[in-house]
Amino acid sequence: MQTYFAHGFIPTGTRGLLLRATVLKSTTNNDTYNYGSLDNIELALEYFDSPFNRNIATNGGFEQGSNLGLTNTSPGPDDRGQRYLYGGQGSTEAVMNQMICIPSLSPYIINQTLSYNFSGWLGGYGTEADSSMLMIMFVDANDNANYSAFKYLSGPNAAARNNISSLLLSSVTGRVPLGTVYVVLKVFSIQQVGPYVDGYADQISFVLSQEQ
Ligand SMILES: [Ca+2]
Numbered sequence: 469m470q471t472y473f474a475h476g477f478i479p480t481g482t483r484g485l486l487l488r489a490t491v492l493k494s495t496t497n498n499d500t501y502n503y504g505s506l507d508n509i510e511l512a513l514e515y516f517d518s519p520f521n522r523n524i525a526t527n528g529g530f531e532q533g534s535n536l537g538l539t540n541t542s543p544g545p546d547d548r549g550q551r552y553l554y555g556g557q558g559s560t561e562a563v564m565n566q567m568i569c570i571p572s573l574s575p576y577i578i579n580q581t582l583s584y585n586f587s588g589w590l591g592g593y594g595t596e597a598d599s600s601m602l603m604i605m606f607v608d609a610n611d612n613a614n615y616s617a618f619k620y621l622s623g624p625n626a627a628a629r630n631n632i633s634s635l636l637l638s639s640v641t642g643r644v645p646l647g648t649v650y651v652v653l654k655v656f657s658i659q660q661v662g663p664y665v666d667g668y669a670d671q672i673s674f675v676l677s678q679e680q
């Protein structure tokens with residue numbers, strides 16, 4: 469199966485939503501059964517107060533996440549909360565994606581006056597070479613990513629963490645490129661030493677602002 473998604477703003481005056489899934493049976497080879505299939509239909513609604521000058525990433529502090537390896541006294545953000553992201557077990561890499569729709573900001577994007585700041589605290593475990601990485605993608609209305617606007621942020625290696633379990637701040641700023649309808653934030657947790665994927669991340673933040 470493949471995953472498909474659509475996104476957008478609910479138009480003014482909407483009083484209800486109708487979700488419809490159609491499963492089509494082939495008409496070309498006299499199939500007895502309809503083998504069209506689907507699963508896990510989801511609808512997520514989000515209310516935006518003001519999109520500017522605040523973190524609009526959801527659960528960026530991973531307080532609905534996991535906790536292993538760091539302690540409350542490990543170097544990291546002051547506002548870390550109780551939990552953070554780590555990659556877990558069973559794979560050599562874990563990836564988190566979050567899509568944020570911003571079509572209502574198209575006037576600012578057309579005028580090239582919409583700036584972003586994408587940041588996160590990244591780290592790992594002791595002397596292990598496991599690490600984390602952030603990436604941001606800008607995608608247009610046809611779901612085409614703007615490859616020239618990709619940004620990567622590599623987290624610290626063990627030496628940069630002084631070989632202790634800790635988190636360090638990484639950030640990138642830029643201008644939201646023309647044609648952007650939504651952004652995809654990605655967090656990679658990469659395993660070099662087993663058995664756990666000990667790339668850590670916390671306090672992921674995506675902030676938009678108007679350039680004056
Ligand atoms: Ca946290």
Ligand SMILES: [Ca+2]
Pocket residue numbers: 593596598659660661662663664665666
């Ligand atoms: Ca590990």
